Amino acid sequence: MPLSDGGVAADGPVAVVSRLLTWSVVDGPGNRFVLFLQGCNYRCAACHNPHTMGLCDHCGLCVPGCPSGALTMKDGKVVHDPDVCINCDACLRVCPRHANPMVRHLSVADVLALLRENAAFLSGITVSGGEATLQLDFIAALFAAVKAAPDLRHLTCFIDSNGHLGADKWAKVLPVTDGVMADVKAFDPVRHRRLTRQGNVRPLASARLLAAAGKLYELRFLMIPGETDDADEIAALAAFVTELGLKTRVRLNAFQHHGVRGTALAWPKMSRQGVEAAAAALRAAGLQTVALPAVWLP
Amino acid sequence: MSDSLSQLRRITGDPTLNFRQKEHALAVAAENMLPYPPLDVETAAALDARLICDMYEGNAPYKPRYVLPDYEVVLKNGSAHLELPRPETLDEAINTLQIAYHHVPSVTGLPVFIGHLDALLLPFCDGVSDDDLYRKIKLFWRYIDRVLPDAFLHADIGPTDNRVARAILRVDAELKQIAPNLTFLYDPEVSGEDILRLCTDNIVACSKPHIANHPLHAAVFDAPGYGIVSCYNALPLGGGAATLSRVNLRKVAEASDSEADFLDVKLPRYVALAARLMRARVDHLFRRSGFFEGSFLVEEGWISRDRFTAMFGVFAMAEAVNHLQDLAGRPGRYGLDDAANAIGHRVSERLAELVAAEPMEHVWRGVAMLHAQAGLSNDAGTTPGVRIPYGSEPDPVTHVRALLPHHRHYLSGVSEILTLDETVRANPEAVFQLARGALRMGFREFTANVAGNDLVRVTGYMIRLSDVQAYNEGKTARTNTTSLGAEAAAQTPILNRRPRVVGLELAAGAGA
Numbered sequence: 160m161p162l163s164d165g166g167v168a169a170d171g172p173v174a175v176v177s178r179l180l181t182w183s184v185v186d187g188p189g190n191r192f193v194l195f196l197q198g199c200n201y202r203c204a205a206c207h208n209p210h211t212m213g214l215c216d217h218c219g220l221c222v223p224g225c226p227s228g229a230l231t232m233k234d235g236k237v238v239h240d241p242d243v244c245i246n247c248d249a250c251l252r253v254c255p256r257h258a259n260p261m262v263r264h265l266s267v268a269d270v271l272a273l274l275r276e277n278a279a280f281l282s283g284i285t286v287s288g289g290e291a292t293l294q295l296d297f298i299a300a301l302f303a304a305v306k307a308a309p310d311l312r313h314l315t316c317f318i319d320s321n322g323h324l325g326a327d328k329w330a331k332v333l334p335v336t337d338g339v340m341a342d343v344k345a346f347d348p349v350r351h352r353r354l355t356r357q358g359n360v361r362p363l364a365s366a367r368l369l370a371a372a373g374k375l376y377e378l379r380f381l382m383i384p385g386e387t388d389d390a391d392e393i394a395a396l397a398a399f400v401t402e403l404g405l406k407t408r409v410r411l412n413a414f415q416h417h418g419v420r421g422t423a424l425a426w427p428k429m430s431r432q433g434v435e436a437a438a439a440a441l442r443a444a445g446l447q448t449v450a451l452p453a454v455w456l457p
Numbered sequence: 458m459s460d461s462l463s464q465l466r467r468i469t470g471d472p473t474l475n476f477r478q479k480e481h482a483l484a485v486a487a488e489n490m491l492p493y494p495p496l497d498v499e500t501a502a503a504l505d506a507r508l509i510c511d512m513y514e515g516n517a518p519y520k521p522r523y524v525l526p527d528y529e530v531v532l533k534n535g536s537a538h539l540e541l542p543r544p545e546t547l548d549e550a551i552n553t554l555q556i557a558y559h560h561v562p563s564v565t566g567l568p569v570f571i572g573h574l575d576a577l578l579l580p581f582c583d584g585v586s587d588d589d590l591y592r593k594i595k596l597f598w599r600y601i602d603r604v605l606p607d608a609f610l611h612a613d614i615g616p617t618d619n620r621v622a623r624a625i626l627r628v629d630a631e632l633k634q635i636a637p638n639l640t641f642l643y644d645p646e647v648s649g650e651d652i653l654r655l656c657t658d659n660i661v662a663c664s665k666p667h668i669a670n671h672p673l674h675a676a677v678f679d680a681p682g683y684g685i686v687s688c689y690n691a692l693p694l695g696g697g698a699a700t701l702s703r704v705n706l707r708k709v710a711e712a713s714d715s716e717a718d719f720l721d722v723k724l725p726r727y728v729a730l731a732a733r734l735m736r737a738r739v740d741h742l743f744r745r746s747g748f749f750e751g752s753f754l755v756e757e758g759w760i761s762r763d764r765f766t767a768m769f770g771v772f773a774m775a776e777a778v779n780h781l782q783d784l785a786g787r788p789g790r791y792g793l794d795d796a797a798n799a800i801g802h803r804v805s806e807r808l809a810e811l812v813a814a815e816p817m818e819h820v821w822r823g824v825a826m827l828h829a830q831a832g833l834s835n836d837a838g839t840t841p842g843v844r845i846p847y848g849s850e851p852d853p854v855t856h857v858r859a860l861l862p863h864h865r866h867y868l869s870g871v872s873e874i875l876t877l878d879e880t881v882r883a884n885p886e887a888v889f890q891l892a893r894g895a896l897r898m899g900f901r902e903f904t905a906n907v908a909g910n911d912l913v914r915v916t917g918y919m920i921r922l923s924d925v926q927a928y929n930e931g932k933t934a935r936t937n938t939t940s941l942g943a944e945a946a947a948q949t950p951i952l953n954r955r956p957r958v959v960g961l962e963l964a965a966g967a968g969a
Contacts, residue, residue: 182852182891184880190854190887280854280894282886453883 172297174270176263177211177289181277185453187317187340187376189282192274196297197262199290201321201355203344205383205426207418210248211289213256221250221260230260267301274311283315283337292324295332302335317376321355322362329368338376339369340410345387346395354386363399370403377450378407382434383414384427393437397444408448411438461490481566488515494737494745500730508708509731511738512564512701512770512833518738519746520562522768525684526759527695528572531557532580538753547581547590551597558605560754563687567607570686570697571637575614575621582620594624595632602634609687615642616671618652626655630662639666640685642674643896650893657889660905661882668903670896677868681764688831689902690870693821696764698869700738703770703830704731706777706804707839716781716800720807728769728808732815735767735825743819766821768869769812770830773839774801775846792845792859801843802862809866826869842872853877853905857895864901875905882907 175197180186183193199212206212217237222230229244230237237260250260265273274284284305286298302316315337322341343362345351351359369375380396382388400407413429438449468474468482493516496504503509514522532550535543539560544550554572561568582590601610614622622641629639641648641656648671656666669685677683682694692698709727713719742748749755749762778791778801789797812827829842840846843863850856853875864871881887892903 180852181854182887184878184884184887188886189884190890276858277854279897280857280890282890450883453880 171267172294172300173264173266174294174297174301175214176265177208177259177261179263179265179273181273181280183285186285186287186319187283187338188315190280191317192277192281192284192314194265194270194284194286194291196286196289196291196294197259198293199288199321200293200323201290201344201357203355204421204423205354205381205414205419206423207415208289209257209418209420210251210254210259211257213254213258215254215258215260215262216256218255220255221253224249224253267297267304270301271304271308271311274305274314278311278314281314283317285317285319285340287319290321290323291318292320292328292332295324295328299332299335302332306335320365322365323357324365325361326364326368329365329372333369333372333374336374339374340377340379341366341369341375342379342381343396343399344381346392346399350386350392354383366399366403370407375403375407377410378403379410379412381412381414382429382437384429384433388429388433388437390440393440394444397441397446400441400446401444405445406447408450409441409446410450411441411452413452461486484566485515488517488519491517494518494741496737497733500733500737503727503730504734506708508705508712508727509734510703510705511734512703514564514700514738517746518700518742520564520748521697521699521742521765522564522701523569523686523690523692523697524561524563524754524760525570525686525692525694525697526557526561526572526754527681528554528557528577528759530757530759532577534757536753536757538757544581547578547585547593550578550581551593555597555600555604558601563609565607565609567605567610569609569611570684571601571605571610571612573613573642573684574625575617575619578621579619587620587624590620590624591627594621595628598625598628598632598634598637602632602636606636608635608638610637611640611684611686612637613640613642613684614666615640615652616644616647618649622652623655626652626659626666629665630659633663638687640669640689640902641666642669642671642685644671644675645897646672650889653893654889657892658885660888660892661885661907664906668892668896670899670901670903673865673899673901685870685902688870689872689904690768690828691901692768692826692869693764693766695759695761696766696821697760698768699742699765699820700735701768701770701828701830702731702735702738703772703828704728705773705839706771707773707780710777710780713781713784715784716803719777719781720803724804724807725811728811729815731769732812732817732825735769736817739767739817739819762819764821765819766869767817767825768828768830769808769815769825770828771808772830772832772836772842774804774829774843774863775840776838777804790849792849792856793851798859798862805843805863805866827867828869829863829867829871829873831872843867844873850876853891854894857891857898857900861895861898861900864899867901871901873900873902873904875903877905877907879908 177195177197180193183191186193195211197211198214202212215237217235219232219237222232222237226247226249227243227245229240230250239261244261291298298318305311305314305316316335317338318336319340343366344355345359348359366375366378400409411434413434415428416424434451438451441449464486465483468479468486474482504511531553532544535541539556541553541556544553558568558571563569614625643653656668659665667689674683674691678693683691684694685691704727709723710719713723754760755762775791778797781800782789782797787796791797791801809827812825815825816823817825832841843860845856856875860873877888888905895903
């Protein structure tokens with residue numbers, strides 16, 4: 160199996176990683192080491208990381224536009240040299256597949272080594288994306304290895320997911336997972352399909368399953384003006400969380416233009432006022448923890 | 458009118474200085490009309506070219522740069538000179554300290570150290586309720602900020618977790634004042650994580666306290682101990698620092714042909730010249746100024762003549778390393794590239810060797826102490842100490858890991874400031890993780906600014922952004938450091954960088 164599609168190498172599963180961070184304060188509790196895994200099964204117009212959606216098919220369209228010469232074609236494959244790369248992201252802008260030729264391939268051992276280097280500063284690790292759970296075997300192996308390592312087992316293991324994963328698959332990873340941040344993109348099924356090109360039966364089922372397992376750290380809801388900010392959506396969110404348990408932590412995110420490409424750039428940005436009004440409505444409905452964006456961009 | 462008279466005239470008519478600030482500026486100007494302590498030609502030339510720098514401390518040093526009295530002396534004995542009885546109650550103890558502060562000199566004219574306040578006040582707290590303690594500390598804090606309004610003024614607390622330290626942290630977060638600056642001395646064996654978490658929560662609220670790695674500092678100093686003062690200088694308690702001179706590493710690198718030339722020829726040369734400069738200044742203070750002969754602080758044992766070190770400062774490490782990289786044709790930049798960082802670590806190691814080999818008469822232990830110096834508000838084109846240049850800082854964890862190997866060499870302090878994005882407010886646990894991790898890995902001190910706080914550090918001292926705004930509009934600043942911050946803000950990119958708000962430190966001749 161070619162490594163660019165992830166998969167299993169001789170010494171275990173290998174992840175296709177779009178980016179990694181040793182400092183993140185917005186991907187779970189405390190400071191988190193974050194792996195953004197490449198590839199997503201949704202095609203949300205509002206995505207703020209659209210370059211994490213696709214996997215490279217080595218078409219080579221990005222190579223001529225690389226100003227530093229970090230990208231070359233070798234044996235029909237796009238090859239990236241990180242030592243030469245100037246991180247200008249020109250390749251991301253020309254890629255027709257929303258892929259990223261700068262991905263790294265990391266084994267479980269690679270990630271454990273990175274965690275050990277940074278462990279003194281970390282509360283835990285979060286795998287995000289893309290849709291992290293598309294590389295579920297890697298996640299399961301990584302988290303199991305963290306839990307088995309005496310010097311790392313204090314780190315909490317979190318997944319950030321769109322919730323499309325089925326129950327049987329969750330069962331593979333939940334025993335080694337401490338918490339999941341799960342999205343519900345919209346409660347109206349038609350709207351959900353319009354926004355993501357997928358239905359919302361699976362994300363709703365995932366949220367219920369995770370809540371029942373005590374693993375739902377946070378339910379995330381992106382407010383988009385004219386779409387998910389309407390009263391019916393907020394009322395449906397309130398009803399859903401009431402069903403899950405009023406203690407469920409809910410995070411309202413506000414649609415912004417940063418990172419967004421294409422048609423969604425024509426959509427208005429979500430106002431602070433609108434998010435705060437929704438938060439007030441949710442609190443009035445009895446929700447105990449409603450988190451809002453930490454920073455409001457002007 | 459002569460230039461010097463015009464200068465005095467300008468000070469007396471400056472509408473942005475209050476009368477006390479004018480007095481201080483006039484005194485500095487008058488001192489600088491005197492001849493400089495005798496220097497050899499080579500040293501004088503290096504000083505003129507500012508390869509070495511005397512921090513504009515003044516031409517006739519008549520007081521040590523930093524004085525760290527052992528305030529326990531006056532709390533235990535009272536003071537014959539000040540006609541103060543030994544205090545018996547918490548009110549009397551605080552009142553005694555408030556009086557004492559007015560008699561402690563420093564380069565700024567205001568004390569830079571006001572004591573290990575929890576250790577000093579705890580013996581007076583028996584029978585004082587938590588609520589009373591909180592109220593008294595609050596009044597004390599207000600007094601300090603309003604009467605001694607200088608952000609170089611520094612209080613220490615810790616390493617124990619105790620009532621007074623907690624009351625101080627509570628009041629400090631509530632009042633968000635510029636003064637006093639505050640350091641918690643953290644010892645993982647003694648302090649416990651609860652109070653470290655209180656400290657990091659306070660950082661989120663008001664970018665204070667600074668957290669010092671107590672076991673690392675304690676190992677450097679002897680039994681009377683040390684204090685953290687001014688811009689995070691670690692100095693002997695019951696003494697202080699006679700002087701601080703510094704080497705501009707950027708200029709030394711620019712005078713070098715290669716890394717080898719820098720490390721083997723030019724750096725030794727300019728370290729030697731800076732040492733000569735320091736000896737001349739120290740000699741004047743100890744033998745000509747009469748300070749130690751006429752001081753009741755010495756007579757009553759608040760300070761000892763033999764406990765004053767000399768601080769050997771360096772700055773512009775980043776520019777020096779980048780220049781050496783350019784000479785070698787390598788693109789990697791300081792802070793971001795392993796090879797560049799490794800050069801920096803070699804430079805720090807070399808500096809430590811060289812400074813330890815320069816004997817200094819009168820000075821505590823006979824040699825100066827290396828210090829990563831935070832800058833002056835009129836520095837341009839240089840980055841303070843060993844910091845990573847503004848705007849090119851990596852994430853905080855990478856940042857700490859890049860600078861860590863420097864820390865063991867800077868025995869009198871390494872002024873580093875991490876700037877944290879405002880999103881961290883929603884996740885204070887991350888600040889705790891970062892601080893604990895950095896200290897565990899061997900960071901000598903941990904200091905952070907949270908972007909978006911009105912109260913921010915400008916390389917070690919605190920300013921209010923709203924005060925800078927008012928100052929720029931021509932209103933008189935209540936606090937001394939505002940004008941320094943405004944100067945730094947105008948001359949350096951400190952306020953318009955990405956989150957980091959740091960800059961060049963004090964005004965020439967005004968402070969630390």
